[in-house]
Amino acid sequence: CSRLEHPSILRVVEAAQVDHTVHWLPIDHRGRVDPGELERWLGVIPQPALVVIQWVNHETGVIQPVQDVVRIAHAHGAVVHVDAVQGVGKLDGRPWCDADTVTVSAHKIRGPKGIGALLGAACQGLRPLLLGGPQERKLRPGTVSVPLAVGFGVAASWASSSPSRYDAVRVLRDHLEDEMTKLGARRNGEEPRAPHVTNVSFEDMRGDELVSAFDVEGVCLSGGSACSAGSPEASSVVSAMLGAQRGAGAVRASLGEETGEDELSRAIEAIRRVIGRARGHG
Structure with a gap:
């Protein structure tokens, strides 16, 4: 992880330091992480578990080298999460498609506030933060908001039509x-x-x-x-x-x-x- 991440991820990673070792990737003056530094670090870290990278920085708009990060992390056996919130609907391509999990937010593509999406096969092994009903593939309990889901679907379809x-x-x-x-x-x-x-x-x-x-x-x-x-x-x-x-x-x-x-x-x-x-x- 790096200090470039959005607070919604950064604060979670900081809290995880209580029980886990977190390695912070350096940032260059351009506002990007260096895949070479990631490869060097993963080569010395025993059993790396998770690499977190954003597609587009929320403050500067700088695009991160997501494909390189995913490739390097997987070569070292690490799971990769990509925050794609700022890029979806605004950039062509899906450089995050090989990541293990990806997050997207509806309100960034002119959809309703209060709903997002967690994509990826690795979601099957996740434990829910809240306990309750089996909604949303047993990851998030509670009655699903159909209007939000429909609005998100329409916005996603429209956003993917022509970046x-x-x-x-x-x-x-x-x-x-x-x-x-x-x-x-x-x-x-x-x-x-x-x-x-x-x-x-x-x-x-x-x-x-x-x-x-x-x-x-x-x-x-x-x-x-x-x-x-x-x-x-x-x-x-x-x-x-x-x-x-x-x-x-x-x-x-x-x-x-x-x-x-x-x-x-x-x-x-x-x-x-x-x-x-x-x-x-x-």
Whole structure:
């Protein structure tokens, strides 16, 4: 596992350290794990059990070398879990298809909130966290929400139809990055990246203060993952990549298929006003 993971995985792994040995993979300045480092570590770890990797980082959009990680882990007898939440419906291909388990979330593909999917043959050997009825293949007890399941199915079918529609989103994202760079921002994370997320740092400013100022202007950004919006903590991902100072000034923006040029232009003007005021120019 690495410090790049989403809190929903990271906190579980941290808690597992009470009873298990956890090895944290180093992260390079690009925001990626190094498959070579994984291979070196697995070569010296006795009986490696589980390797966890995300497909797309939730803060920077950086795409991880999932296929290489799966291949190396399996060669050493380890099970692989892939968090595919941020990539499904936005990227072509399924580099995670050989993983033992994969997680997907409905709300990231315009489906209903409150439902996700756990895929993979290795699910058969899992023990449920909660005890009760035999629903959901005895992994999650309780009455199944049919509306959520149907909504998830429709969203999944629609999302898999044509990820290329995010090509237009990439163009808008790149334009936003260019404009923020002109204001002194530095991009966090290098290619390959998903098309819908950008993360930049204003090193002479605090990210949480910028997020509040942007909010007043009607622009929704965050200092970390979307679920941490409103938290004053610096970006843990950017801090792990590039240091605490860079992480403290980091802000994240995400765009969707419905984001238009007019909306983006208004956001850019608002960002200019905020940065100008912060620097005493407005």
